[in-house]
Amino acid sequence: MTTAALPPTMATGLRRAHVELLQFVRDRTAMVFTFAFPALLLLLFGTIFSDSYNEPGVTASHVFSASMIAYGILSTAFITMGSGLAMDREDGTLKRLRGTPIAATAYVLGKLLLVLALGVAEVVLLIGVGALVFDMSLPDAAHWLTFAWIFLLSVVACSLLGMAVSTVVKHARTAGAILNVPVVVLQFISGVFIYPPSQLPSWLMGVASIFPVKWMAQGFRYVFLPDGMKAQEVAGQWELGRTALVLGAWCVIGLVLCLVTFRWSERDR
Amino acid sequence: MTAIEVTGLRKSYRGNEVVRGIDLAVARGEVFALLGPNGAGKTTTTEILEGHRRRNGGTVRVLGEDPGTAGRHWRARIGIVLQDTDDAVDLTVAETIRHVAGFYPDPRPVDEVIELVGLTEKRRSRIRSLSGGQRRRVDVALGIVGRPELLFLDEPTTGFDPQARRQFWDLIRALAAEGTTILLTTHYLEEAETLADRLAVIAEGRIVAEGTPATLGGRGAAAAKVTWRESGAMRTEQVADPTELIRKLVAEDADLSLLTVTRPTLEDTYLSLIGAHR
Numbered sequence: 001m002t003t004a005a006l007p008p009t010m011a012t013g014l015r016r017a018h019v020e021l022l023q024f025v026r027d028r029t030a031m032v033f034t035f036a037f038p039a040l041l042l043l044l045f046g047t048i049f050s051d052s053y054n055e056p057g058v059t060a061s062h063v064f065s066a067s068m069i070a071y072g073i074l075s076t077a078f079i080t081m082g083s084g085l086a087m088d089r090e091d092g093t094l095k096r097l098r099g100t101p102i103a104a105t106a107y108v109l110g111k112l113l114l115v116l117a118l119g120v121a122e123v124v125l126l127i128g129v130g131a132l133v134f135d136m137s138l139p140d141a142a143h144w145l146t147f148a149w150i151f152l153l154s155v156v157a158c159s160l161l162g163m164a165v166s167t168v169v170k171h172a173r174t175a176g177a178i179l180n181v182p183v184v185v186l187q188f189i190s191g192v193f194i195y196p197p198s199q200l201p202s203w204l205m206g207v208a209s210i211f212p213v214k215w216m217a218q219g220f221r222y223v224f225l226p227d228g229m230k231a232q233e234v235a236g237q238w239e240l241g242r243t244a245l246v247l248g249a250w251c252v253i254g255l256v257l258c259l260v261t262f263r264w265s266e267r268d269r
Numbered sequence: 270m271t272a273i274e275v276t277g278l279r280k281s282y283r284g285n286e287v288v289r290g291i292d293l294a295v296a297r298g299e300v301f302a303l304l305g306p307n308g309a310g311k312t313t314t315t316e317i318l319e320g321h322r323r324r325n326g327g328t329v330r331v332l333g334e335d336p337g338t339a340g341r342h343w344r345a346r347i348g349i350v351l352q353d354t355d356d357a358v359d360l361t362v363a364e365t366i367r368h369v370a371g372f373y374p375d376p377r378p379v380d381e382v383i384e385l386v387g388l389t390e391k392r393r394s395r396i397r398s399l400s401g402g403q404r405r406r407v408d409v410a411l412g413i414v415g416r417p418e419l420l421f422l423d424e425p426t427t428g429f430d431p432q433a434r435r436q437f438w439d440l441i442r443a444l445a446a447e448g449t450t451i452l453l454t455t456h457y458l459e460e461a462e463t464l465a466d467r468l469a470v471i472a473e474g475r476i477v478a479e480g481t482p483a484t485l486g487g488r489g490a491a492a493a494k495v496t497w498r499e500s501g502a503m504r505t506e507q508v509a510d511p512t513e514l515i516r517k518l519v520a521e522d523a524d525l526s527l528l529t530v531t532r533p534t535l536e537d538t539y540l541s542l543i544g545a546h547r
Contacts (some may be wrong), residue, residue: 004374004375005374006341006342006345006372006373006374007371007372007373007374011371012371012372015368017370018368019357019360019364021357021501022360023357023359023360024363026359027359030270085372088356091354091355091356091358092351092354092355092356093354093356093357095321095351095354096351096354096356096369097319098320098321099319099320099344099345099347099349100344100345100352100369100372100373100375100415101342101345101372101374101415102341102372103343123523179499254429
């Protein structure tokens with residue numbers, strides 16, 4: 001009997017990330033829809049709305065460019081992860097893997113790395129549109145550092161939540177529709193589509209502040225807008241500390257939900 | 270030494286019992302075939318042995334461990350050829366096999382596996398572009414790339430053309446000759462007959478017969494049908510042992526140019542076995 005050592009989980013996770021990326025890039029529809037849609041909406045919103053604020057040089061298109069980074073992350077992390085997992089469960093990918101010595105951690109690591117790569121590409125695209133089309137100015141190094149941690153916490157929280165939500169998706173073809181409900185609803189109440197958020201009834205603002213999207217969008221506005229724009233936020237502050245807390249909490253909630261709900265196959269009837 | 274040992278296996282889906290007390294023992298190095306109509310419980314039984322499904326009752330040992338709790342080292346020692354998967358369609362044959370090979374401690378070389386399943390010319394093709402039979406060969410390749418001690422084959426040759434099926438049989442014989450234990454489920458009786466050392470027939474969640482291909486269901490003891498030509502017409506007689514009859518025919522200088530001696534085919538035996546349980 002052989003008891004040769006199994007390949008390390010980190011190496012297997014990297015292998016998974018590699019084939020996940022290959023498959024994503026080769027599937028043109030997923031490419032176009034996941035990537036182009038947030039950028040398309042940004043182009044539309046930025047062109048249609050021309051509100052101005054008490055802050056010289058800031059236009060609605062700059063606000064949308066910053067806020068829509070949250071949408072880009074929702075689209076690449078939450079939706080890609082949620083529908084990807086539902087698809088893997090349906091087409092036999094997970095069943096196939098379950099019959100091999102791969103660790104579940106390696107599979108999840110592969111997905112997270114895929115989502116991270118997609119997230120970076122999406123954010124580059126959105127910031128590119130903001131900077132090149134709408135003349136949004138890019139921030140200094142300190143703001144980029146803030147950007148980095150908000151981005152990472154957002155991607156991790158959204159991916160884990162997408163993974164958890166995928167367990168209630170029965171058929172992969174309905175995954176997109178189901179996952180888009182929280183995405184669209186939260187964007188309306190979290191200051192992404194409707195800005196400044198103080199236009200909303202206060203109870204709705206209260207609901208939004210429970211979920212991560214409001215904090216993501218607000219954080220990205222901190223990074224890309226002048227400091228004076230904080231007056232437009234619900235609290236009149238950027239609330240970076242609270243942003244870290246809420247996003248961190250959602251990472252933990254997401255992780256716990258994943259550990260509790262993850263299953264390799266469709267429910268064993 | 271036994272590779273698979275099952276006693277009193279039971280499984281229900283929503284109160285509907287589909288496996289109703291199965292006992293099974295497969296020795297190391299044996300090729301064992303499970304036959305049975307759709308819905309008889311073959312796939313459920315196989316999936317429990319593979320660790321894909323939980324059982325409701327009975328004890329199961331596969332390579333000395335309980336598949337319900339066995340870990341990754343155990344999974345490295347088994348190989349599974351799945352039915353009905355549609356994954357990795359955007360990867361090429363070689364990419365998919367290389368990828369899965371990377372999960373095992375001591376995989377076969379990728380090119381060797383591709384050669385073994387006869388896909389060398391398709392190694393750079395996307396799986397999406399393969400025919401059904403070619404996809405099944407990829408499934409087989411993925412099942413054997415980790416050098417399993419025990420291989421599960423769930424209806425492996427569905428969709429194969431006759432030539433591909435023959436090639437596949439040669440592959441299975443080669444694996445068996447290397448000492449791989451093989452559990453095969455199939456609809457094709459010819460396949461079971463040519464590959465299996467022993468086989469069992471499942472109907473309605475129970476094993477209704479077990480034996481070698483030659484003796485299953487009393488087949489070895491069944492009457493032989495002797496047919497020959499006599500004054501321009503075919504004549505048939507059923508006898509337990511054809512020796513005497515043929516000796517007599519030879520002595521009578523009968524026309525034996527079209528002589529046949531047949532026993533019930535495995536298919537006849539199988540159909541009467543499952544027919545009795547409908």
